[in-house]
Amino acid sequence: MEGVDYLADERKKTEFDVEEMKIVWAGSRHTFEVSDRMAKLVANDPVFRKDDRVMLARKDLFKNTLRKATYAWKRINELRLSEEEASKLRSFVDEPAFTDLHWGMFVPAIKGQGTDEQQKKWLPLAYKMQIIGCYAQTELGHGSNVQGLETTATFDPQTDEFVIHSPTLTSSKWWPGGLGKVSTHGVVYARLILDGQEHGIHGFIVQLRSLEDHRPLPGITVADIGMKFGSGAYNTMDNGLLRFDHVRIPRDQMLMRVSQVTRDGKIVQSDVPRQLVYGTMVYVRQTIVQDASIALSRAVCIATRYSAVRRQFGSSNGGPETQVIDYKTQQSRLFPLLASAYAFRFVGEWLKWLYTDVTQRLQANDFSTLPEAHACTAGLKSLTTSVTADGIEESRKLCGGHGYLASSGLPELFAVYVPACTYEGDNTVLMLQVARFLMKTVSQLGSGKPPVGTISYMGRIEQLMQCRCAVKKAGDWLNPNAVLEAFEARAARMSVSCAQKLSKFSNPEEGFAELSADLVEAAVAHCQLIVVSKFFEKLQQDIPGKGVKRQLEVLCGVYSLHLLHKHQGDFLATSYITPKQASLANDQLRELYSQVRPNAIALVDAFNYTDHYLGSILGCYDGNVYPKLYEAAWRDPLNDSVIPDGYEQYIRPLLKQQLRVAKL
């Protein structure tokens, strides 16, 4: 029935102010209002419909994306939207497109690595979309190993130009989003060669296609790399391949904030560290952490609402069966994901602050916090995307058979999201960067330079190596200090253990390679500690609204204790807790699930997602799942006719043949 709220009874159980929780989730009242307005604008515009996406063939799918992306740009201009509003509008359109890379990487690369003069020349064109750009770093042969890229940029002093060339098949650029069919320009990463000498990897602005007829410029071969995982999903994006045959660009198209090449072909290094060539990746990793909470919360919203609608077993005296959300097993799989979505939201907020802070310091030539910013963005990108990808798949299973239907929204969400574990740095490769940072920190302990920021806990290494958990009863695990000390002791002990093993190798690089699996585990422990501690820090803020803070305390408890339970092997092996204390943590966790239960629907309502954005029958706000599933089945093109195409050609002859066999 239209207009009936099938989740109304659930909503009546709520013990906190949902409207205030929406503000906490959004980050501020202003952000909430902008998001809410943009989400509704997109949801109410039929051009942004997306329910037929998984049915479209690649060419139609791609053209449809072009239509939506250009229409979105038209609306952004007509409505004179601010940068913040425009970016929200694009995210609610919810379809990967060339514009993501243009705004998300091409523009930031020029901003971060271009000189003032270069920014003045290129940014106005990019801001008006008079040129469209991509980020062309990865090659067929190398993605993770950036130093291994093969494309060359050789300076020709005769003409004051760089010659960009792809010397081998494996040097072909491979993957850049927006490159395949749309981009007119790219920031291309290549090995700089001056007078026969190599000078490392640098970024160059290269025009790829004519601004008149869109044909590739002379010397350039460019195409799409082909279909990717899943239907719909990331196939809306034209990830591309690109080869250069001695393509000439003016000298001033090398991005020269970090190093400059002079007219006579000499390199001049500025005070800026060379790692800033990697700066765009740091920026994007930070945004990916913020996006993880969005993707995970979408999946959890669908699984939570459906778990309250779905009933199986347990009917007594002809009464209703049990809502599957009431099964403890369902809660133990679902509620940690719900808590993780909130945890990632808050750590993403903090990481944005850290990134802004490091950017301001860099502008003042203070590079001291760059290593920590790199470790935090790399580690948290890795941790949050891995948990989110697994969490979307778990949400699908939490919805039983119906979760496998495209109309649940979960298969496409998974297919779109899962490459986040690979792009912008493979998650294992990134955790190894965190491990390097940790080993360096441990080796410098006692050098008189106290560790600061997220590794300041290492400054209390002696205490953390010796302390023992003081928990005596389950409720003691609600004490933030008890939880924090447990996570600090676990992380510190795992790092120290790795450092001790490393010190036995005469060749440290060999040791690092041999111990890399243990090192990744230590890095994960460190990153989980950051997420837990940022959740506790959030709780120290003034949080208005009836019962809002209380709910967040419960979620923080669920987040930290479920990690403690899942990784109890680490906590036990490092001898910080006893088996009895591990068991008490689990008892407390179960109790916390009971406290989440009456508030579960309201906690996902607080994400404020429109039905359009969720794109899921199972997750629709009113919970009226069954009629909608039934109607959607009839909309499938296979049901356009009662007798399917192919009956005469295949089914009829088959049945006839079986008849003959039966007669024999």
Ligand SMILES: CCCCCCCC/C=C\CCCC(=O)SCCNC(=O)CCNC(=O)[C@H](O)C(C)(C)COP(=O)(O)OP(=O)(O)OC[C@H]1O[C@@H](n2cnc3c(N)ncnc32)[C@H](O)[C@@H]1OP(=O)(O)O
């Ligand atoms: C709101 C808009 C958002 C839009 C977002 C759109 C999303 C669209 C979806 C997809 C886009 C995907 C785009 C891409 O995938 S682009 C390609 C990304 N590629 C990678 O991430 C490659 C990964 N590899 C690397 O980053 C590096 O090569 C490396 C693994 C870090 C190793 O590098 P290298 O060999 O040079 O370095 P070393 O290990 O020798 O380390 C040298 C020292 O440098 C430090 N370091 C490394 N990286 C950084 C950095 N980024 N910043 C600062 N410092 C860095 C490292 O720690 C070493 O320091 P030390 O002190 O130990 O010497």
Ligand SMILES: Cc1cc2nc3c(=O)[nH]c(=O)nc-3n(C[C@H](O)[C@H](O)[C@H](O)COP(=O)(O)OP(=O)(O)OC[C@H]3O[C@@H](n4cnc5c(N)ncnc54)[C@H](O)[C@@H]3O)c2cc1C
């Ligand atoms: C959807 C999508 C969009 C993309 N968009 C862009 C883009 O716009 N621009 C761009 O330039 N690139 C883009 N990429 C490329 C992406 O950044 C790379 O694929 C990514 O950095 C991983 O590199 P790789 O493919 O070389 O993986 P590999 O490094 O080959 O990884 C293969 C395996 O080897 C392991 N491995 C590699 N090195 C080590 C090591 N040192 N120690 C231990 N294990 C290791 C990895 O963990 C992994 O299991 C995109 C990729 C995808 C999937």
